[in-house]
Amino acid sequence: MDDTKRYERLRERFQNGDISRRRFFGLLGAAGAAYGLQMPFARQALAAGDVSQVRFDGWGGVVSEAFRKHAFDPYTDKTGIKVIDGTFPGGDEYLALVRASQPGEYNIAHLSGVFDYARYHSFDLTSELNLANIPNMANVMPALMNAFKSITPDSLSAAPYDYGTTGLAYNRKFISDEEMREKGAKILIDEKHKGKIGGWSDWRTRMWYAALQTGQDPNNIEDTEAAWEAVRKHRDLALKYWASGAELMSLLAEEEIHVTEGWSGRIFALQEQGHDIGYYDPPNGFGWQECLFVLKGSPMSACEELLNFMLDKETSIAVAEGQSYPPALDPTKVDLGDKIPKLPAFDPTGTLSGLTFANPAYWNGNEAEWSKEFGRVQRGY
Amino acid sequence: MSIEQREARQPWILLSPALAAIVMLLIVPLVFIVVYSFWLKSAAGADTPGFFLDNWQEALTDPFYRDILLNTLKIAAITTLVCALLGYPAAFFIARSQGNKVGLLVLLMLPFWISYIIRTMSWINILGVSGALNSAMIWLGIINEPIQMLYNETTVILGLVHFLLPFMVLNIFVSLDGIDTNLEDAASSLGATRWQGFLQVTLPLSLPGLAAGGLLCFVLSAGTYITPVILGGPRDAMFANLVYEAIIRQLNWPLGSALSLLLLAVLGVLVIIYNRYLGMAQLAKGLG
Numbered sequence: 062m063d064d065t066k067r068y069e070r071l072r073e074r075f076q077n078g079d080i081s082r083r084r085f086f087g088l089l090g091a092a093g094a095a096y097g098l099q100m101p102f103a104r105q106a107l108a109a110g111d112v113s114q115v116r117f118d119g120w121g122g123v124v125s126e127a128f129r130k131h132a133f134d135p136y137t138d139k140t141g142i143k144v145i146d147g148t149f150p151g152g153d154e155y156l157a158l159v160r161a162s163q164p165g166e167y168n169i170a171h172l173s174g175v176f177d178y179a180r181y182h183s184f185d186l187t188s189e190l191n192l193a194n195i196p197n198m199a200n201v202m203p204a205l206m207n208a209f210k211s212i213t214p215d216s217l218s219a220a221p222y223d224y225g226t227t228g229l230a231y232n233r234k235f236i237s238d239e240e241m242r243e244k245g246a247k248i249l250i251d252e253k254h255k256g257k258i259g260g261w262s263d264w265r266t267r268m269w270y271a272a273l274q275t276g277q278d279p280n281n282i283e284d285t286e287a288a289w290e291a292v293r294k295h296r297d298l299a300l301k302y303w304a305s306g307a308e309l310m311s312l313l314a315e316e317e318i319h320v321t322e323g324w325s326g327r328i329f330a331l332q333e334q335g336h337d338i339g340y341y342d343p344p345n346g347f348g349w350q351e352c353l354f355v356l357k358g359s360p361m362s363a364c365e366e367l368l369n370f371m372l373d374k375e376t377s378i379a380v381a382e383g384q385s386y387p388p389a390l391d392p393t394k395v396d397l398g399d400k401i402p403k404l405p406a407f408d409p410t411g412t413l414s415g416l417t418f419a420n421p422a423y424w425n426g427n428e429a430e431w432s433k434e435f436g437r438v439q440r441g442y
Numbered sequence: 443m444s445i446e447q448r449e450a451r452q453p454w455i456l457l458s459p460a461l462a463a464i465v466m467l468l469i470v471p472l473v474f475i476v477v478y479s480f481w482l483k484s485a486a487g488a489d490t491p492g493f494f495l496d497n498w499q500e501a502l503t504d505p506f507y508r509d510i511l512l513n514t515l516k517i518a519a520i521t522t523l524v525c526a527l528l529g530y531p532a533a534f535f536i537a538r539s540q541g542n543k544v545g546l547l548v549l550l551m552l553p554f555w556i557s558y559i560i561r562t563m564s565w566i567n568i569l570g571v572s573g574a575l576n577s578a579m580i581w582l583g584i585i586n587e588p589i590q591m592l593y594n595e596t597t598v599i600l601g602l603v604h605f606l607l608p609f610m611v612l613n614i615f616v617s618l619d620g621i622d623t624n625l626e627d628a629a630s631s632l633g634a635t636r637w638q639g640f641l642q643v644t645l646p647l648s649l650p651g652l653a654a655g656g657l658l659c660f661v662l663s664a665g666t667y668i669t670p671v672i673l674g675g676p677r678d679a680m681f682a683n684l685v686y687e688a689i690i691r692q693l694n695w696p697l698g699s700a701l702s703l704l705l706l707a708v709l710g711v712l713v714i715i716y717n718r719y720l721g722m723a724q725l726a727k728g729l730g
Contacts, residue, residue, distance in 0.1 A: 157690045184488070256590055260676075264691070296676045301593045304671060315572050317592065429483070432692045436684065437506055441677045 112363040114143040118155060119171035121148030122307045123330050127383025128171075136370045142363055150305040151263065152177045159186060164358025169367065171222070172354045175208045176265075176421040178219060181354060183425070187218040188355045194365040195220060197372035202391045204413045205350050212421065219352035220368045221389035223381060226406040226416065227266055227347035230313060230323035233337040241320075245343040246273035248320055250294045259312050259321030260295060262302035264435035265424060267292050269347045270322055279345055280420040292438050302439070313338055322347070325405035326385035333385070340405055348406070348416030351386070479699035489696055497700035507684065507701065511708065514681040517595065518664035521602040522610075525659045526652060528603070529610035533651075536611070537618035547615075550608050562601045562672050566592060593675040601669040606662055610655035617651020618644070650720055657716045661709050681705050 080088075117133070119125050125148055133144035149155035152173055159167050159181075172178065181187060192198055198206075198220060205221035229248065231241050235257070236248070244251060249258055249270060260267065271291035272279040282288050300318055303309045306327045312318045313328075314336050328340045353371060355364045370376060374395055381388040382400050387407040390397065394411075401407060408415055479497055482490040501507055536546045553561060568574050569591040576588040591597065621644060629639035667682035685705065689698035716722075 153691045153693070157693060160693070262676075299676050300590070302676045311566075315566075315570055317571050429692070429694075433694070436687045436692070439676060440506070440510060440679050442506060 112142060112360040114145055115360065115363050115367055116145045116147065116166070116168045117171070117367075118147040118149055118167060118169070120306060121150070122305070122310075122327075124171070124306070124326070124384040124386075127380050131379035131383050132371050132376050135376065136367055139370070140363075140366065142367070144367065152180075156180065156184070159356060160184065164356075165360075166358075167356050168359040169364055170354045170356065171351055172219070173351050174349045174419055174421075175212065176419050176424045178209055178352065178354065179212050179421040179425050180428075181218070181356075182212055186357050187213060187216075188357045188359060188361065188364075189216040190218060190220070190355060190368070191361065191365060192217065194362065195369040195372065197369050197374075200374065200391055200395050201372065201389045202411045202413065204411070205352075205389050208350065208418070209352065218356075219354040220372060222351050222353050222371065222377075223384070223386040223388050224348065224350040224406060224408075224413065224416070225325040225386045226342050227261070227269075227322050227324055227349065228328075228340055228342035228405070229320065229346075230309075230328045230331075231320040231339045231341070232313065232316060232318075233339050234316075235319040236339070238339055238341075241339060241341050245341075246270050249322065250274055250291055250298060252298065254320055255298045256300050257319040258295065258299045259301050259303055259309070259318035260299050261309070261322060262304050262439070264432045265419065266322060266347060267295070267435060268431055269419070271295070273343060273345055279347070279417065280423050289434065289438055292435065296439060296441075329385040329405055342406070345417045348413070348418050350389070350413075350418065475699045475703060478696050479703055481696040483692075483694040483696055494696075497697045500697065501700045501704050507681075507704070510679060510684055511681050511705070514664050514705075515708075517599060517602070517680060518660045521599050521606060521663040522656050522659040524599065524603050525607050525610040526656060529607055529655065530614055530652065532607075533611045533614035533618055536615050538623075550611055553604075553608060558605055559668060559672070561604060562669055565597060565601055565604070565673060569597065592673065593678075595674070595678055597673040598670050598678055598680075601673045602663045602666060605666075605669070606659040609658045609662070613655030613658065614648060614651045617648040617654075621647045653716065653720050657713065660712065664709055665705065 117128070119128055125146060129146060133146060137143055149158070149170075155170060155172075156177075159170075172181070201221050205224070206217075209217055209219055209221070229241060229246065231248070236254070241248060248254065249260065251258075260270075268282065268288055269279045271288035272282045274291040274295075275284065275287045277283060277288065301312060303312055303321070306324060309321065309323050310327055310331055313321065313323070313331060314334075323340070325340065325342075328338055331338045332340070353368055355361070355368070371380070372390075374390065377388040377390055378398055378401065381404070382398075385404055387401055387404050388397065391411045392402075392407075392409050402409060406416065478489075480493050480495070482492065482494045482496060484490045532550075536543060536550070539546060566573065570576070571588040571590065571592075575591070576585070579585045580588065625643050625647070626636075626639045629643045630636070634642065664680070665682055666680060667686055670678045670680050670683055681701070682705065685698050685702045688694045688701055692698075
């Protein structure tokens with residue numbers, strides 16, 4: 062019997078005069094108190110039973126809008142399961158929230174990078190997906206699946222969903238295509254653009270581009286001091302470190318900055334809005350793949366159903382077109398339509414061999430030292 | 443149970459909900475933070491429980507943290523001073539206005555109805571390259587090219603003043619409103635000019651309100667996090683930003699706990715000094 066039925070029966074007894082008003086309100090109060098007390102501890106239990114909602118956290122802005130419109134709302138219409146979508150400005154912030162939460166409180170996250178998958182695994186936050194419940198996973202590019210399998214060979218906690226690059230975004234009113242191609246990553250440390258340069262306040266991106274600026278392999282930086290010097294130089298020339306995709310778009314659109322590194326999909330969205338913003342992936346530019354990561358303690362069947370729904374060809378293409386990032390679907394197996402092949406970073410071969418991804422072992426191994434060092438360098442040290 | 447015993451218990455019964463809330467929402471979390479500050483972050487990810495002084499040693503001896511803390515206190519002091527200079531005339535005007543005092547107080551409280559973040563972000567639309575100020579100056583022919591006004595320490599202080607000014611005005615207003623205006627008339631009748639009357643009568647009597655507003659502005663600005671993020675440049679950071687970075691970006695909760703307790707201790711000392719000389723009653727009046 063559900064709570065509504067219980068309440069209706071109680072009210073009926075009260076209206077029939079079987080119980081006094083004092084007792085009726087007393088029982089209502091007791092029920093309220095019991096409900097309030099049991100809820101924080103019951104989430105996990107509820108997760109295993111009837112599921113009425115699933116929590117999804119993503120990057121906000123146009124990305125969340127695309128997910129809501131093309132995936133969550135149709136999924137709710139189909140299954141009756143509500144998708145509560147939250148946002149985060151970065152993977153670090155979200156991991157901190159998840160670590161402070163109860164299992165089951167957060168369910169699915171739109172995580173970026175295989176290094177994030179490895180980090181969640183190291184914190185024992187991985188779940189085990191039953192791939193039999195996600196038949197649409199068969200259409201996903203093997204290259205994306207293998208990256209995750211290298212970390213959890215026996216099981217998967219996530220479904221690859223899209224990919225993109227962090228390339229160079231520039232305002233064509235002030236920087237020509239020729240200048241951008243000539244200078245490449247070094248344009249971010251070019252004195253000529255002092256005070257009009259931006260950058261993401263993310264230590265990985267800063268170090269990745271510092272490696273490119275000092276002619277090093279981002280996945281094997283040998284002269285770290287030279288790289289930190291490049292980070293310092295960029296800091297001194299930069300007007301602002303942006304902290305979210307929305308801020309990136311605003312800074313470029315308002316012409317506060319003329320050049321920055323930026324996320325391919327967000328820059329494409331700016332171009333679609335009519336802004337004359339160029340985008341260039343320099344050699345060894347930062348490639349990344351995003352996944353739908355199911356956290357330990359989540360209602361697995363509902364999450365698997367949602368993942369399968371999101372990987373459905375129609376949904377996946379609609380979301381990809383909405384968020385401007387190519388989907389994880391293998392273009393050699395699935396016809397992706399006309400728009401997706403025009404998106405930045407799109408790889409028609411389905412191998413992604415043209416993109417350079419962060420080596421999770423290398424970057425996670427340096428995380429403690431470099432994230433702390435960046436905090437100091439950022440402040441003038 | 444005797445009547446005396448029942449009367450002695452009654453205040454505690456009435457206070458118990460508030461005390462329970464303070465214990466559960468303030469004391470217990472604080473104890474957790476204290477305990478955490480003695481743990482260590484392990485390279486593998488999970489924290490190492492124990493009693494280690496490494497975080498405290500780092501927080502207290504590393505010049506990086508000392509410099510940022512001093513810079514935070516400097517920004518808080520400048521903000522407080524600017525708030526006092528701007529807030530006193532406004533509070534004086536409200537306290538001495540006839541008839542429309544309530545209306546003016548409502549206007550003063552109006553900004554609180556809008557989110558602090560939205561209020562802070564509004565400066566981007568005012569001071570930005572394509573913001574209202576630059577557009578107006580270009581339109582008026584004062585400048586040809588937009589001036590870069592955003593993303594520096596000055597805009598951080600501006601944002602903080604915008605946020606904290608009402609707190610200062612309210613505290614000074616409460617103090618000024620309680621001063622008997624006959625005292626100023628008495629000073630005038632004894633030959634003092636209006637300025638002398640203000641300096642020797644009104645200002646000294648309103649100092650508790652000024653101090654209470656100053657304490658509030660200082661503590662709130664020293665603990666701010668979001669203003670430097672929105673309005674600051676790459677280098678601009680306050681101590682709370684370091685706490686955020688340690689906990690969120692570096693996932694180093696033990697060090698973040700030690701840093702947050704350090705900031706709490708520094709600000710706590712200020713509150714204790716204030717309480718020693720002026721008492722907390724004035725602060726309660728201003729907040730009430």
